[in-house]
Amino acid sequence: xPKFKTxxxxxxxxxxxxxxRNLGIIAHVDHGKTTTSDSLLAATGMLSPSVAGQxxxxxxxxxxxxxxxxxxxxxxxxxxxxxxxPYVINLIDTPGHIDFTGKVTRSLRAVDGAIVVxxxxxxxxxxxxxxxxxxxxxxxxxxxxxxxxxxxxKELRLSPxxxxxxxxxxxxxxxxxxxxxxxxxxxxxxxxxxxNGQVAFGSSKDKWGFNSVIAKQAGMSFKxxxxxxxxxxxxxxxxxxxxxxxxxxxxxxxxxxxxxxxxYRIPKIWQGDLNSPIGQSLLKCDENGPMVMMVTNVVVDxxxxxxxxxxxxxxxxxxxDQVYLLNSKKEGKIQSVQIFMGFQRExxxxxxxxxxxxILGLDIRSGETISTVKDVVPFESIHYVSEPVVTTAVxxxxxxxxxxxxxxxxxxxxxxPNLVITINQESGETLMxxxxxxxxxxxxxxxxxxxxxxxxxxxxxxxREAVRAPAGPIMSRSPNRHNKIFIKVEPLDPHIIxxxxxxxxxxxxxxxxxxxxxxxxxxxxxxxxxxxxxxPKGNMLTEETKGVQYLQESMDSIRAGWEDVMQNGxxxxxxxxxxxxxxxxxxxxEDPAHRTYAQLMPATRRAVLxxxxxxxxxxxxxxxxxxxxxxxxxxxAITGVISAKRGKLINVEQREVVTIIQGEIPASETFDLSQxxxxxxxxxxxxxxxxxxxxxxxxxxLLPIVTDVRKRKxxxxxxxxxxxxxxxx
Numbered sequence: 001x002p003k004f005k006t007x008x009x010x011x012x013x014x015x016x017x018x019x020x021r022n023l024g025i026i027a028h029v030d031h032g033k034t035t036t037s038d039s040l041l042a043a044t045g046m047l048s049p050s051v052a053g054q055x056x057x058x059x060x061x062x063x064x065x066x067x068x069x070x071x072x073x074x075x076x077x078x079x080x081x082x083x084x085x086p087y088v089i090n091l092i093d094t095p096g097h098i099d100f101t102g103k104v105t106r107s108l109r110a111v112d113g114a115i116v117v118x119x120x121x122x123x124x125x126x127x128x129x130x131x132x133x134x135x136x137x138x139x140x141x142x143x144x145x146x147x148x149x150x151x152x153x154k155e156l157r158l159s160p161x162x163x164x165x166x167x168x169x170x171x172x173x174x175x176x177x178x179x180x181x182x183x184x185x186x187x188x189x190x191x192x193x194x195x196n197g198q199v200a201f202g203s204s205k206d207k208w209g210f211n212s213v214i215a216k217q218a219g220m221s222f223k224x225x226x227x228x229x230x231x232x233x234x235x236x237x238x239x240x241x242x243x244x245x246x247x248x249x250x251x252x253x254x255x256x257x258x259x260x261x262x263x264y265r266i267p268k269i270w271q272g273d274l275n276s277p278i279g280q281s282l283l284k285c286d287e288n289g290p291m292v293m294m295v296t297n298v299v300v301d302x303x304x305x306x307x308x309x310x311x312x313x314x315x316x317x318x319x320x321d322q323v324y325l326l327n328s329k330k331e332g333k334i335q336s337v338q339i340f341m342g343f344q345r346e347x348x349x350x351x352x353x354x355x356x357x358x359i360l361g362l363d364i365r366s367g368e369t370i371s372t373v374k375d376v377v378p379f380e381s382i383h384y385v386s387e388p389v390v391t392t393a394v395x396x397x398x399x400x401x402x403x404x405x406x407x408x409x410x411x412x413x414x415x416x417p418n419l420v421i422t423i424n425q426e427s428g429e430t431l432m433x434x435x436x437x438x439x440x441x442x443x444x445x446x447x448x449x450x451x452x453x454x455x456x457x458x459x460x461x462x463x464r465e466a467v468r469a470p471a472g473p474i475m476s477r478s479p480n481r482h483n484k485i486f487i488k489v490e491p492l493d494p495h496i497i498x499x500x501x502x503x504x505x506x507x508x509x510x511x512x513x514x515x516x517x518x519x520x521x522x523x524x525x526x527x528x529x530x531x532x533x534x535x536p537k538g539n540m541l542t543e544e545t546k547g548v549q550y551l552q553e554s555m556d557s558i559r560a561g562w563e564d565v566m567q568n569g570x571x572x573x574x575x576x577x578x579x580x581x582x583x584x585x586x587x588x589x590e591d592p593a594h595r596t597y598a599q600l601m602p603a604t605r606r607a608v609l610x611x612x613x614x615x616x617x618x619x620x621x622x623x624x625x626x627x628x629x630x631x632x633x634x635x636x637a638i639t640g641v642i643s644a645k646r647g648k649l650i651n652v653e654q655r656e657v658v659t660i661i662q663g664e665i666p667a668s669e670t671f672d673l674s675q676x677x678x679x680x681x682x683x684x685x686x687x688x689x690x691x692x693x694x695x696x697x698x699x700x701x702l703l704p705i706v707t708d709v710r711k712r713k714x715x716x717x718x719x720x721x722x723x724x725x726x727x728x729x
Contacts, residue, residue: 010079010088010339017259017285017354021089021251022311024107026135027117028127029688032147035204036117039243040078040091075297075309075340075356080248087252090356108138109269109379110296110311110356113255115247116142116174120166120201121151121658124173126627126690132174133181136190139265143199143254144174144192145247150203153229155657160223171199198254200246206234209246213253258354259285262313270313272377281314287352291315291323291372293359294379298366300411308364309340309356315372317357318350325362326369326378335361365414388420388433389622389667389691390459392440395430397453405430408450412443419443433462436624436689437671461668463709464537464577464620464694465569467491471615473584476607477727478599484727485558485600486585487607489615492578495521497538505534530582533559539566539576543583550588550595557597558583561604570609571617571719572709577694581608610725619705620694622667628677630685632659637680645669645676646698664692 013019027033078089092107108114114135118128135142146167152158158166175191182190192198195212202209210220218241228237262285266274273279281289295310321334338345338358351357362370369378396405409430413421420433434440437459444456472488496518499505505517511531518528530542532555541562545551566576583604588595626647628638632654638661639649647665654660665673670689677685697705707717 026131028125112261208237209243393457467615472611478603482589484587557600613722624689628687
């Protein structure tokens with residue numbers, strides 16, 4: 001058994017930046033991330049080798065153990081020696097299911113390298129592509145681990161030559177994704193090569209693995225691996241080729257230490273002045289500079305309160321530090337600095353830049369930037385690849401439990417910002433929106449495990465409102481009839497919507513940056529200068545007035561009217577998406593007492609609503625990508641299920657014993673997908689879904705859906721007409 005390593009031994013080297021690696025493990029669901037993590041923990045003496053692969057040590061939630069899936073991102077600090085040199089490896093095991101990719105996104109901000117785990121039979125899957133793209137967008141360098149090699153031997157019965165060809169194709173597919181999604185300077189540099197030791201092969205379940213370096217040292221080949229399974233058994237392979245040496249050795253050799261990584265990562269994720277003292281400290285990962293940390297994960301400890309974990313990019317963080325919370329504009333005092341050791345935390349008093357500390361004592365949220373210096377530019381906000389598309393109403397079975405329920409849901413929202421909690425002020429109902437049915441199911445189960453008896457409504461789909469044609473300008477008067485607002489609307493270009501959704505265009509960007517981005521994407525200079533406000537949900541407010549008095553002092557009220565409509569569209573009070581609203585003219589009253597917020601906000605709101613109702617409005621429904629795996633004889637049954645649910649078949653691929661069917665399906669058709677698919681395939685198919693796009697609902701379904709949503713919200717069944725909002729001159 002490996003020698004047990006204590007926190008004290010790890011703390012001896014945390015100041016030596018070249019001996020630190022910050023690592024994430026990412027993969028498609030069920031490709032073996034957490035089993036792999038267990039083997040790495042066992043190798044550092046933190047978990048008995050006899051239970052590695054079964055203990056699922058980083059899946060410390062009871063729910064994770066029951067479902068055999070990772071829900072939360074778990075942190076652990078490992079101690080590893082290579083060539084008699086010790087290293088501290090800060091490891092984050094992340095979820096693979098698409099409903100929890102928000103946690104993957106946040107975790108990647110804290111690390112510099114990632115092990116991408118791929119099933120040897122299934123190869124590169126949809127979620128593999130998603131998580132790799134997320135890593136490359138954060139400038140996190142990947143290496144590849146092809147897991148479950150035993151499946152190629154036991155199930156596919158491949159010869160050594162055929163096995164190498166099979167695995168070479170997976171490596172080629174992986175490099176094709178790097179070529180597609182990496183920034184130009186990393187497209188070639190970050191591709192992986194077997195000969196360079198950047199690809200490992202193994203079986204996490206059987207605890208063995210190797211890369212080219214270890215294979216050469218051990219004198220082993222794929223032929224020897226196949227023979228071992230037929231003679232000595234995988235246990236002996238684990239002794240001869242321990243998995244942790246293959247993976248952690250690969251990490252130490254090919255992942256950058258924090259001071260190297262921050263030189264190219266900071267310009268991507270921090271928009272401050274790189275030539276300033278703080279900028280230089282961030283670039284150099286200087287432990288003697290100002291303390292600057294980004295919190296990437298927050299959990300609620302029943303005893304200790306909020307525990308924030310994240311990457312310390314500059315300075316040293318210590319117990320008792322007075323810090324500024326830059327995003328929320330608050331101050332606080334750090335009570336305790338700790339590090340995660342599995343599900344345990346150990347007090348360390350202080351940690352230098354380049355590490356991943358856990359901090360207690362602050363009222364903090366994921367994405368917060370904290371610093372000992374007040375005038376620091378916060379880190380770029382974290383952008384998620386998906387957004388909540390399914391909602392359920394939650395209420396306490398017993399009224400006395402209502403305060404407890406509100407507090408429990410507040411904690412859920414703190415730990416998982418992708419879980420959106422809203423309270424309807426009119427009806428009093430609490431709504432919980434998530435990435436999918438599973439996301440909501442997990443959240444409600446976690447509430448019940450806290451002893452709460454709750455009642456949940458059937459899940460409902462979140463729609464978006466959009467326009468399909470330009471309309472206006474139309475005029476609306478303020479309630480006192482003394483001000484006139486002229487508005488036109490038009491659909492926003494899909495590419496511009498994507499730039500807003502991924503954070504390239506946002507309210508925090510300076511005006512010159514917005515104008516340059518828009519000009520680079522085909523807007524004229526005048527159009528680019530007209531932008532007043534950007535809604536992160538994918539909408540934009542512009543103005544093209546000329547010589548209008550009092551415009552600037554009135555703009556906050558006008559913007560408020562626009563924001564209200566973008567949050568509550570005219571058809572069904574759903575959030576708007578892809579709507580460009582332009583203020584074309586404004587006729588204000590000279591007396592400021594007559595052009596107050598109470599006058600201009602409703603006038604703007606009426607004008608925007610009227611223009612949208614004239615612009616061929618529609619509802620957008622969420623479309624999910626679906627990937628189904630099963631035997632070839634089930635192709636007909638699987639495609640039949642997809643077609644019956646308004647789905648579309650995109651691709652069918654045969655990979656030896658496994659057939660992979662890819663398609664897309666409306667989210668509204670997936671509520672009973674489990675029962676229907678299991679019934680049609682006798683339980684022999686497995687599948688997963690992921691958010692793909694928003695798409696207009698079919699014309700013949702639009703009015704029934706609008707009517708149904710309006711009734712559910714307590715509105716009149718019939719949507720309004722343009723005439724209700726438009727005033728005549």
